[in-house]
Amino acid sequence: MTQAVIETVNLGKVHFSNFLRKRFQALDQLSLTIGKGETFGLLGLNGAGKTTTLKLLLGLLRPTTGEVKVLGYDAGHVKALARVGFLPEAPYFYSYLSAQEFLDFSGRLFALPEKQRKERAKELLELVGLTDAAKRPIGKFSKGMMQRLGIAQSLLNDPELIFWDEPTSGLDPIGRRDVRTILHRLKSEGKTIFFNSHLLPDVSEVCDRIGILNRGRLIYQGKVSDITAGGNYLKLEDFFLSTIQEAEANHKKGSS
Amino acid sequence: MHAVNAVMTIALNTLRETVRDRVLYAFLLFAFILTLAGIVLGSLSVGQNLRILIDLGLATISIFGGIIAIFVGTALVYKEIEKRTIYLIVTKPIKRWQFVLGKFLGLAICLLIVTILMGSFLVALAWYMSPDQKVNFDLVYSLPLIYLELLFITAIATFFSTFATPMMSVVFTLGAWLIGHLGQSLLALAQITESASTKLILKTAYWVMPDLAKLTLVRSDLTSGVNPGSELITYLVAYIMAYIVFLLALSTLITERREFP
Numbered sequence: 001m002t003q004a005v006i007e008t009v010n011l012g013k014v015h016f017s018n019f020l021r022k023r024f025q026a027l028d029q030l031s032l033t034i035g036k037g038e039t040f041g042l043l044g045l046n047g048a049g050k051t052t053t054l055k056l057l058l059g060l061l062r063p064t065t066g067e068v069k070v071l072g073y074d075a076g077h078v079k080a081l082a083r084v085g086f087l088p089e090a091p092y093f094y095s096y097l098s099a100q101e102f103l104d105f106s107g108r109l110f111a112l113p114e115k116q117r118k119e120r121a122k123e124l125l126e127l128v129g130l131t132d133a134a135k136r137p138i139g140k141f142s143k144g145m146m147q148r149l150g151i152a153q154s155l156l157n158d159p160e161l162i163f164w165d166e167p168t169s170g171l172d173p174i175g176r177r178d179v180r181t182i183l184h185r186l187k188s189e190g191k192t193i194f195f196n197s198h199l200l201p202d203v204s205e206v207c208d209r210i211g212i213l214n215r216g217r218l219i220y221q222g223k224v225s226d227i228t229a230g231g232n233y234l235k236l237e238d239f240f241l242s243t244i245q246e247a248e249a250n251h252k253k254g255s256s
Numbered sequence: 257m258h259a260v261n262a263v264m265t266i267a268l269n270t271l272r273e274t275v276r277d278r279v280l281y282a283f284l285l286f287a288f289i290l291t292l293a294g295i296v297l298g299s300l301s302v303g304q305n306l307r308i309l310i311d312l313g314l315a316t317i318s319i320f321g322g323i324i325a326i327f328v329g330t331a332l333v334y335k336e337i338e339k340r341t342i343y344l345i346v347t348k349p350i351k352r353w354q355f356v357l358g359k360f361l362g363l364a365i366c367l368l369i370v371t372i373l374m375g376s377f378l379v380a381l382a383w384y385m386s387p388d389q390k391v392n393f394d395l396v397y398s399l400p401l402i403y404l405e406l407l408f409i410t411a412i413a414t415f416f417s418t419f420a421t422p423m424m425s426v427v428f429t430l431g432a433w434l435i436g437h438l439g440q441s442l443l444a445l446a447q448i449t450e451s452a453s454t455k456l457i458l459k460t461a462y463w464v465m466p467d468l469a470k471l472t473l474v475r476s477d478l479t480s481g482v483n484p485g486s487e488l489i490t491y492l493v494a495y496i497m498a499y500i501v502f503l504l505a506l507s508t509l510i511t512e513r514r515e516f517p
Contacts, residue, residue, distance in 0.1 A: 015517065058347050060516040082349035092340040094269070108265040109348035111258045153344065254431040 001011040005161055005192045006034040006057060010066035013052050025144040026052040028216040041203040043240055044213035050196040051089060053213070054165050058086055071161060077220055082110065089166045091150035095139030099149050102138060103156060109155040113194035124152040129178065143170035151182065162186060168202055180205060204228050204236045212240060214247040262350040263358045270362020274328055284370065287320040295385065296506040306385050308478055310395055313372055313378035314402065321367055321406040322433060329413025330425035332359045333511065342516055352510040360414045360504060367406045375399040398475040405471055408496050409433055418510040435461050439469030466496050
């Protein structure tokens with residue numbers, strides 16, 4: 001493998017409920033290495049720990065156990081964040097800003113010079129198909145338009161490492177196709193991409209490697225090509241479902 | 257340099273959010289009407305019309321500025337977390353203290369504009385109403401002290417907004433503002449009360465909160481043309497500024513340790 005861009009060792013996160021301090025192990029013993037230029041898809045059912053993993057990698061959450069390094073820095077370090085792009089799940093924006101104003105605001109936080117901010121915003125709005133809505137208040141955007149804007153802002157700093165949480169969520173078939181096209185383009189530019197998704201055809205088409213999380217534990221990681229010989233995403237779907245079912249059966253056995 | 261840029265970016269965005277909110281203009285309109293009412297009330301008095309206009313005008317700036325500081329300030333950080341816009345801020349290369357300071361500064365700039373606007377309106381009215389058509393500079397001198405009090409309220413509101421819901425923050429900030437204005441009355445009350453625990457609470461409240469009542473007295477002296485002494489003004493300004501810095505440092509510490517699930 002090439003130089004590690006993301007490295008986690010025995011990473012774990014326990015959430016506590018507010019009142020009774022009830023323990024919930026959201027992530028357990030995650031050891032993962034993602035190399036430069038790799039496209040990695042993290043799969044799992046709802047509540048499996050995918051978003052928790054992303055938040056730990058970005059420093060939005062602090063690990064309960066283990067270690068995490070992103071671009072050689074501790075998670076959330078500003079030097080790493082300067083080289084990272086992030087799209088949260090169902091992103092929210094300031095409703096009083098227009099798309100153009102939000103991209104300018106984000107560009108300022110990356111300390112991009114004014115000329116570059118303007119050029120980049122124009123280019124990205126075009127890429128995600130929001131040129132006509134550039135000056136419209138975000139408060140009037142549809143869910144799909146917000147998702148497109150989220151993708152645009154995540155690419156503003158021309159990041160080396162991209163974190164996308166459910167990038168195709170809320171998008172229509174054309175939007176999903178556009179996202180796949182963008183992913184292919186980013187991949188060809190040598191970006192490292194880490195994304196969570198439920199949509200196995202997208203994962204099958206774009207990812208080099210996948211990881212499957214179940215109940216906070218990584219139950220599989222490996223190359224997509226090993227599963228989907230001939231590019232058949234149905235094989236990935238079968239593989240995913242059987243892996244989850246097997247893990248669930250083992251879990252039930254263990255708890256009974 | 258990047259730190260200044262980050263703080264100012266957050267500050268200007270907060271300012272933009274505040275000035276694009278129609279509620280601000282409703283408050284401002286009401287404050288202007290109340291200041292104008294000073295002319296009517298003044299005309300009912302004998303020879304005190306200017307005094308009444310100035311007192312009512314300054315009280316209006318202080319109260320309406322305070323209301324804006326409380327209602328906007330208590331939602332400053334909390335709203336970002338609740339609406340999940342914080343995910344797109346703290347994952348950019350900025351430090352948490354820059355975020356907190358930027359939010360505070362944004363509202364501080366807004367309140368500065370409000371104070372200047374309302375202050376200028378009052379100065380112009382006082383100039384128009386004065387028999388010799390002179391600018392009342394004593395009135396102008398008390399405006400920075402009102403602004404200082406507004407900054408203090410903003411700092412308290414910012415502090416509470418880092419961990420409490422806006423509703424709770426409003427209650428806490430209003431309470432702190434009120435306690436600050438009770439000043440010496442708290443000590444007097446502590447002396448006459450018999451309960452040891454109440455005595456302790458009242459004394460603690462007096463020592464913990466800055467004496468805003470003293471600030472009001474200094475302001476009143478200034479507008480009456482009495483010199484309260486530069487030492488007292490310097491002491492009050494330095495004390496309240498130190499208090500603001502302390503509150504912002506605490507707010508940063510809380511935000512620094514905070515997770516965003």
